[in-house]
Amino acid sequence: MEQKIIQKLAKNMIEKNKVVKIIGDIFTVLKGKSLVSACCLKNIKKNRVVVGDDVELKKDEYSVDKYIITKVFPRKNCIPRPVVANIDKLLILVAIEPKPDFYLIDKLYIYSVTNNIEPVIVINKSDISDKSFVDNIKSQYGFIKTFVISAKCKSGVAELKEYILKSVCAVCGQSAVGKSSLINALIPDVYQSTQGLSEKISRGKHTTRVNEIFVCGDLCIADTPGFSNLDLNIDYDELQEYYPEFQKYRENCKYLDCSHVGEGKDCGVISAKDMGKINTDRYLRYVDLYNKLKENWEKKYD
Ligand SMILES: Nc1nc2c(ncn2[C@@H]2O[C@H](COP(=O)(O)OP(=O)(O)OP(=O)(O)O)[C@@H](O)[C@H]2O)c(=O)[nH]1
Ligand SMILES: [Zn+2]
Numbered sequence: 696m697e698q699k700i701i702q703k704l705a706k707n708m709i710e711k712n713k714v715v716k717i718i719g720d721i722f723t724v725l726k727g728k729s730l731v732s733a734c735c736l737k738n739i740k741k742n743r744v745v746v747g748d749d750v751e752l753k754k755d756e757y758s759v760d761k762y763i764i765t766k767v768f769p770r771k772n773c774i775p776r777p778v779v780a781n782i783d784k785l786l787i788l789v790a791i792e793p794k795p796d797f798y799l800i801d802k803l804y805i806y807s808v809t810n811n812i813e814p815v816i817v818i819n820k821s822d823i824s825d826k827s828f829v830d831n832i833k834s835q836y837g838f839i840k841t842f843v844i845s846a847k848c849k850s851g852v853a854e855l856k857e858y859i860l861k862s863v864c865a866v867c868g869q870s871a872v873g874k875s876s877l878i879n880a881l882i883p884d885v886y887q888s889t890q891g892l893s894e895k896i897s898r899g900k901h902t903t904r905v906n907e908i909f910v911c912g913d914l915c916i917a918d919t920p921g922f923s924n925l926d927l928n929i930d931y932d933e934l935q936e937y938y939p940e941f942q943k944y945r946e947n948c949k950y951l952d953c954s955h956v957g958e959g960k961d962c963g964v965i966s967a968k969d970m971g972k973i974n975t976d977r978y979l980r981y982v983d984l985y986n987k988l989k990e991n992w993e994k995k996y997d
Contacts, residue, residue, distance in 0.1 A: 714746055716908070733752060734763060748780050748781065749768040782812050783862035786817050786866045787817065787867060789818050792820065793872065815839065865917045878916055934988060940974070
């Protein structure tokens with residue numbers, strides 16, 4: 696009797712497997728701790744399955760080691776360029792060189808939150824940064840979990856690795872910030888063994904799409920070479936929701952619908968900025984982004 700119940704439970708249990716690479720019709724799927732090869736059931740359109748998708752697998756009875764994807768589970772999110780689904784953590788890389796694009800960091804934070812992804816700031820190249828650089832980043836983004844590392848010298852990499860184990864991560868940031876160096880530090884020889892070094896070198900200015908989740912033990916990590924210029928899909932009047940440091944000062948605004956971009960005397964956020972409680976650079980970029988979103992909105996609806 697008990698045996699029967701267990702069998703029934705096992706049959707009903709949904710086994711999730713993750714697509715980590717797609718080449719033509721061949722899907723590489725992480726099944727438990729091993730990688731297996733699969734193709735798609737005919738009624739599932741091939742382009743409906745993307746890297747990162749959680750899928751149901753059935754053994755291919757005509758092949759010893761092949762599987763068939765029978766179902767694709769709903770996605771919690773899906774990032775573009777390259778398309779990767781079900782990202783848990785977005786590692787936003789920053790470094791002293793190239794000079795940080797803070798607008799990009801602000802936008803990547805908003806993008807993460809609106810897409811149900813945990814943002815993590817990774818300050819790379821600590822071997823050539825000074826304390827004031829690190830302090831500046833921390834003072835602007837104190838509300839985001841931050842790691843300071845050197846992919847080159849491997850310092851801080853173990854702590855970061857510990858934090859991202861068992862989740863699916865995407866590495867993003869400006870060109871030359873050290874995205875592939877970080878992936879290499881986390882998974883040595885990853886590019887040589889999985890894609891060939893030449894592909895990485897020829898990537899140059901984001902021409903090649905590296906569409907793969909690298910798997911090593913409990914690490915699942917994707918590179919996002921083309922993810923550095925993104926448009927936000929939010930309304931200008933909700934922008935302030937994505938500035939956690941504004942929240943406790945909003946109650947001091949005279950008007951309930953204050954957008955914190957006008958005159959200072961009636962605005963709790965502007966007063967807090969003037970008193971040094973809100974980072975001025977962050978605030979000024981907020982105003983800029985607000986105006987841009989508003990301008991786009993007006994163009995669209997005028
Ligand atoms: N000093 C120092 N240099 C680093 C570090 N990490 C990466 N670099 C250097 O920064 C440059 C860019 O590194 P990549 O890993 O290719 O950067 P990327 O973000 O993948 O660049 P794209 O492929 O253009 O998007 C290389 O010359 C690396 O050697 C670091 O921790 N310290
Ligand atoms: Zn205000």
